[in-house]
Amino acid sequence: MSEAVLELRNLHKRFGALQATRDVTLDLRPGEIHALIGPNGAGKSTLIGQIAGHIAPDEGQIRLSAEDITGLSVAERARRGLGRSFQVSSLADSLSVLRNVMVAVQAIQGHSFRFWKPVDRDASLIEPARAAIARMQLSSRADTPVSELSHGERRQVEVACALALNPRALLLDEPMAGLGPEGSLKLTELLETLKLEVPILLIEHDMDAVFRLADRVTVLVSGEVIAHGTCDEIRTHPRVREAYLGD
Amino acid sequence: MPEPAMGALAGPVSLSSARPWLNRERLINGLLLMALFASPFIAQAVGETYYINLASRIAIVAMAAVGLNLAIGYGGMISFGHAAFFGLGGYVAGISAFHAFDMSLLLSWPITLGGSDFMPGIWLAAMVLCALLALVIGAISLRTSGVYFIMITLAFAQMLYYFAVSWPSYGGDDGLPIYLRNQFPGLNTNDPLTYFLICFVALGLSLALCARLMRSRFGAALTMARLNETRLATAGISPFPIRLVAFVLSAVITGVAGALFADLNGFVGPSMLSWHRSGEIMVIVILGGVGRLYGPVAGAILFVLMETLLGGVTEYWMLFLGLVLLGVVLFARGGLMGLLAGRARHE
Numbered sequence: 001m002s003e004a005v006l007e008l009r010n011l012h013k014r015f016g017a018l019q020a021t022r023d024v025t026l027d028l029r030p031g032e033i034h035a036l037i038g039p040n041g042a043g044k045s046t047l048i049g050q051i052a053g054h055i056a057p058d059e060g061q062i063r064l065s066a067e068d069i070t071g072l073s074v075a076e077r078a079r080r081g082l083g084r085s086f087q088v089s090s091l092a093d094s095l096s097v098l099r100n101v102m103v104a105v106q107a108i109q110g111h112s113f114r115f116w117k118p119v120d121r122d123a124s125l126i127e128p129a130r131a132a133i134a135r136m137q138l139s140s141r142a143d144t145p146v147s148e149l150s151h152g153e154r155r156q157v158e159v160a161c162a163l164a165l166n167p168r169a170l171l172l173d174e175p176m177a178g179l180g181p182e183g184s185l186k187l188t189e190l191l192e193t194l195k196l197e198v199p200i201l202l203i204e205h206d207m208d209a210v211f212r213l214a215d216r217v218t219v220l221v222s223g224e225v226i227a228h229g230t231c232d233e234i235r236t237h238p239r240v241r242e243a244y245l246g247d
Numbered sequence: 248m249p250e251p252a253m254g255a256l257a258g259p260v261s262l263s264s265a266r267p268w269l270n271r272e273r274l275i276n277g278l279l280l281m282a283l284f285a286s287p288f289i290a291q292a293v294g295e296t297y298y299i300n301l302a303s304r305i306a307i308v309a310m311a312a313v314g315l316n317l318a319i320g321y322g323g324m325i326s327f328g329h330a331a332f333f334g335l336g337g338y339v340a341g342i343s344a345f346h347a348f349d350m351s352l353l354l355s356w357p358i359t360l361g362g363s364d365f366m367p368g369i370w371l372a373a374m375v376l377c378a379l380l381a382l383v384i385g386a387i388s389l390r391t392s393g394v395y396f397i398m399i400t401l402a403f404a405q406m407l408y409y410f411a412v413s414w415p416s417y418g419g420d421d422g423l424p425i426y427l428r429n430q431f432p433g434l435n436t437n438d439p440l441t442y443f444l445i446c447f448v449a450l451g452l453s454l455a456l457c458a459r460l461m462r463s464r465f466g467a468a469l470t471m472a473r474l475n476e477t478r479l480a481t482a483g484i485s486p487f488p489i490r491l492v493a494f495v496l497s498a499v500i501t502g503v504a505g506a507l508f509a510d511l512n513g514f515v516g517p518s519m520l521s522w523h524r525s526g527e528i529m530v531i532v533i534l535g536g537v538g539r540l541y542g543p544v545a546g547a548i549l550f551v552l553m554e555t556l557l558g559g560v561t562e563y564w565m566l567f568l569g570l571v572l573l574g575v576v577l578f579a580r581g582g583l584m585g586l587l588a589g590r591a592r593h594e
């Protein structure tokens with residue numbers, strides 16, 4: 001357990017009467033993809049929000065590389081190596097792909113109170129950004145404004161932004177949604193090579209992708225972990241079949 | 248002016264290679280500056296020296312609007328209280344000149360400090376004081392956004408206004424005359440044309456500063472803070488300190504413009520701090536084109552010309568200003584610069 005990159009301990013979150021996260025404990029280990037599945041409204045995005053720092057948990061602890069990060073800001077967590085993508089992509093639409101990714105590169109190179117050197121000729125920013133874009137196989141779109149990208153491409157830009165942080169852990173919220181079968185397959189292959197470098201907490205509805213990629217699966221229903229195990233264990237788990245896989 | 252030839256530098260690390268050096272926007276920018284630069288010389292030649300001060304006035308209010316444009320246009324912070332900085336800069340010039348004139352002490356504790364008519368020193372003092380004030384106002388008001396931010400900045404400026412009105416030492420309600428214009432070493436600031444050149448250079452420097460700033464890492468972060476705050480934070484940069492520093496820089500530029508304004512008029516009064524003034528600077532930014540580098544120059548030219556030409560004919564000139572503003576907001580989303588130079592290019 002102690003070697004986990006990311007650990008959630010007994011997280012609780014309530015929105016009024018709604019218990020969105022109920023005593024969730026899970027971890028993410030080096031080299032793995034840990035899939036988080038569950039029906040719509042199960043509280044998956046809320047959980048990612050708490051890990052990334054957008055939502056404050058009512059109770060519990062979040063640890064990154066054995067350090068407590070529960071009280072840190074979103075930006076501070078990102079600098080410490082938490083990269084995330086959003087279920088509904090959140091980018092600057094009027095800027096190019098490259099510009100969006102460059103901001104993340106800028107953050108890990110120290111503070112942004114540098115007022116003089118133009119970024120558009122700063123190879124130390126542009127090259128790592130282009131490298132992250134290339135890893136998502138988006139190089140041909142690097143100079144295109146995000147507003148002109150397809151749904152799937154935006155998702156890829158988000159992952160590229162996360163990669164540009166040189167993250168210790170990636171949190172991906174339904175990255176395959178809207179990609180189509182071909183795009184899904186491509187991204188699945190990409191994530192497969194990626195996990196060797198960065199462990200990934202993956203929320204995904206595409207079960208083919210989940211069962212192909214995941215080393216472990218956690219099933220969330222109504223904010224609560226109802227099952228946890230390897231793909232085979234989850235496939236045959238009676239409560240999962242009943243609650244989620246629709247038997 | 249600060250932009251190098253991008254086309255020539257378009258190497259593998261350049262952002263986009265096909266950006267011509269001379270595009271329509273740059274041409275318009277150059278023409279605006281040249282027109283402003285040439286007008287006082289023409290006025291001098293034809294003996295209409297009144298118009299030299301008018302050109303100085305345009306340069307100064309344009310500079311104040313350059314400062315505000317940094318907050319509103321580039322930072323997305325709609326400050327309705329920039330008169331606080333404009334007026335503070337004005338009072339720094341006025342109070343310093345006042346003590347220099349009657350050779351009294353400005354401060355006796357913790358240090359003894361007399362007045363001074365040394366312009367660079369006055370500008371520096373205006374910059375420091377405006378930065379400190381903006382740090383306080385920004386630190387509080389940037390915790391809110393939208394209409395609350397507008398209201399809090401307005402409230403701070405009004406507090407300063409009422410303070411100036413009720414503080415008798417420096418004229419209170421009546422304001423403070425500057426009997427002798429402050430001096431710049433080696434120049435005769437009393438000569439209208441020389442004073443215009445000082446104002447013009449100050450405007451040029453503030454434009455160059457903004458242009459450079461917005462191309463830097465800081466500018467990239469500020470742009471992202473405006474466009475998508477969540478993205479900026481997710482990328483590992485806290486939006487608050489970025490915005491705060493931009494707000495401070497914006498205040499500093501507007502503050503120096505205020506010091507120049509007081510010296511131009513030979514007078515500083517509470518009106519420089521009033522919400523009318525904040526509104527006027529904001530109207531100039533909107534008229535010219537929010538977030539366009541030279542928008543404040545275009546806006547200031549239009550505003551001051553309307554104020555002078557129409558204001559001389561009818562006291563209802565504000566009505567016409569309102570109609571023009573309405574037209575710009577409804578039909579020319581990019582303001583005057585949008586009309587003249589087309590849509591802003593992609594960043």
Ligand SMILES: Nc1ncnc2c1ncn2[C@@H]1O[C@H](COP(=O)(O)OP(=O)(O)O)[C@@H](O)[C@H]1O
Binds near residue numbers: 015020046047
């Ligand atoms: N900010 C919020 N305020 C109130 N309720 C919320 C908020 N965010 C999410 N919820 C509710 O919490 C539940 C879990 O949502 P979410 O985490 O988005 O689920 P999932 O990602 O698993 O589909 C849903 O019922 C949703 O309506």
Ligand SMILES: [Mg+2]
Binds near residue numbers: 045046087
């Ligand atoms: Mg969700």
